Structures are given as C-alpha cells and as structure tokens.
Amino acid sequence: MSGAPGDLSPRLADLPAGIPCGAEGPIFREPWEAQAFAIVVALHQRGVFEWTEWAQYLSRAITQAQAAGDPDTGETYYRHWLDALERLVSDKGLAPPLALGALRQAWRVAAEVTPHGQPIQLAGGILAMSRRG
Numbered sequence: 001m002s003g004a005p006g007d008l009s010p011r012l013a014d015l016p017a018g019i020p021c022g023a024e025g026p027i028f029r030e031p032w033e034a035q036a037f038a039i040v041v042a043l044h045q046r047g048v049f050e051w052t053e054w055a056q057y058l059s060r061a062i063t064q065a066q067a068a069g070d071p072d073t074g075e076t077y078y079r080h081w082l083d084a085l086e087r088l089v090s091d092k093g094l095a096p097p098l099a100l101g102a103l104r105q106a107w108r109v110a111a112e113v114t115p116h117g118q119p120i121q122l123a124g125g126i127l128a129m130s131r132r133g
Contacts, residue, residue, distance in 0.1 A: 031119065033081070
C-alpha cells in the first residue's frame with residue numbers, strides 16, 4: 001500500500017471504491033470515522049483480509065442498511081463501514097461478540113456524557129475488560 005514500514009496512510013489508488021475522498025485523501029465528518037477507517041487499513045496491511053473480501057463485507061452492510069430504509073445519502077457511509085468492520089472482526093475470531101457489544105455500549109455511554117465538541121474517551125478499565133472478552 002504505502003511506502004514506509006508502519007505507515008498506515010494508503011495511496012488513493014489502493015483504497016476500495018466508494019470511499020468519500022477529496023484531492024488529499026479520504027474525507028471524514030467525525031473523528032470516529034477516521035478511527036474506523038484506520039483500523040480497517042491497519043488490518044488489511046497486516047494481511048488479515050484482502051480488499052475484495054472487505055468490499056464484500058461493506059457491500060453487504062450497505063445493502064442491508066438500504067433494505068432497512070437507509071436513504072443512502074452518503075452521510076451514513078462510515079456507519080456501514082463500522083458495521084462491516086464489526087462483522088469481519090467477529091467472523092475472523094479477532095474479537096469475541098460479547099467484547100464488541102461491551103465496547104459498543106461503552107462508546108454509547110461515553111458519547112452521551114461527553115460535552116459537545118469534546119473528544120469521546122473510554123475509561124481504560126472498559127477497554128481492558130473488553131479485551132478479556
């Protein structure tokens with residue numbers, strides 16, 4: 001993907017089709033979108049999956065969302081990205097489903113108590129607990 005070892009910034013030509021991009025690269029509306037993007041790129045670079053496999057997961061997530069009434073305006077693109085990531089991680093056994101559920105709930109609670117405009121942070125104990133699965 002990119003040149004230097006450990007560099008997680010992919011070249012535009014290497015990105016899956018459909019990613020909202022500008023001249024400089026992917027466009028993110030929220031910090032969590034960039035984080036979800038970076039996780040997918042890192043997993044791909046570590047050989048966990050090929051882009052074709054990722055495209056299948058993402059396509060499935062988008063199709064299911066549209067069937068459930070998603071208007072497909074582009075604003076929910078990274079929600080589909082995150083859904084696909086969770087399914088892929090679960091299917092490959094990289095994280096137990098209960099750990100994903102615990103993290104999802106922890107993020108929801110943290111977002112609710114975080115003042116608008118401030119970064120959302122999870123408590124270290126929650127992260128450690130979710131890793132035990």
